[in-house]
Amino acid sequence: MSATSLQDRLLIAADQALRALAAPPAASRPSPAAALDEPELTAEEREQSAALMRVNHAGEIAAQALYSGQAIMARTDATRAHLLEAAAEEEDHLAWCAGRIDELGGRKSLLDPVWYAGSFALGVLAGAAGDDKSLGFIAETEDQVEAHIDDHLGRLPDADTKSRAILDQMASDEARHGKSARLQGGTELPRSVKSVMAAGGEILRKTALKL
Numbered sequence: 001m002s003a004t005s006l007q008d009r010l011l012i013a014a015d016q017a018l019r020a021l022a023a024p025p026a027a028s029r030p031s032p033a034a035a036l037d038e039p040e041l042t043a044e045e046r047e048q049s050a051a052l053m054r055v056n057h058a059g060e061i062a063a064q065a066l067y068s069g070q071a072i073m074a075r076t077d078a079t080r081a082h083l084l085e086a087a088a089e090e091e092d093h094l095a096w097c098a099g100r101i102d103e104l105g106g107r108k109s110l111l112d113p114v115w116y117a118g119s120f121a122l123g124v125l126a127g128a129a130g131d132d133k134s135l136g137f138i139a140e141t142e143d144q145v146e147a148h149i150d151d152h153l154g155r156l157p158d159a160d161t162k163s164r165a166i167l168d169q170m171a172s173d174e175a176r177h178g179k180s181a182r183l184q185g186g187t188e189l190p191r192s193v194k195s196v197m198a199a200g201g202e203i204l205r206k207t208a209l210k211l
């Protein structure tokens with residue numbers, strides 16, 4: 001088990017939850033859209049982009065919770081450090097999506113606390129299965145998120161270059177996180193587990209698109 005005390009891990013998890021749900025997200029990297037001019041979008045296009053970015057923001061809320069739950073249960077400091085490093089980059093994604101939603105005049109998902117709580121519980125369960133399975137869970141999650149982002153890139157209005165730049169960078173980061181988790185020893189998950197994960201992700205995406 002990690003040398004970090006359980007009390008310390010719980011305090012870190014509580015801090016992460018508060019920052020994800022209650023504090024304005026802060027990015028360590030500038031948004032990929034920062035240098036781009038605001039595109040001219042119709043009201044319908046702005047609404048479409050805002051809804052898609054709301055889904056992506058909800059997904060990043062879930063990612064923060066997932067990594068946090070897994071970090072609590074990590075067996076080694078090396079695995080825990082890997083999880084928290086990836087979570088820091090996911091926090092960039094959270095901030096970028098939140099900023100873009102604001103620019104589009106949209107809103108975040110009303111169910112963000114639900115996404116966080118459910119994903120945190122999943123993270124704890126995945127972490128309890130052992131570091132190899134926990135890292136495998138991350139790798140599969142990132143594969144599914146990358147596919148979801150590719151789908152959204154195809155659904156964004158063509159003119160919305162700012163949202164597109166954000167999603168392009170997010171997809172690149174997710175692919176790297178998945179590859180890194182496998183290199184760290186993540187094992188392949190059973191097909192049945194992958195199917196359940198995909199179903200859960202689809203519920204989040206369809207619900208957050210409206211709520």
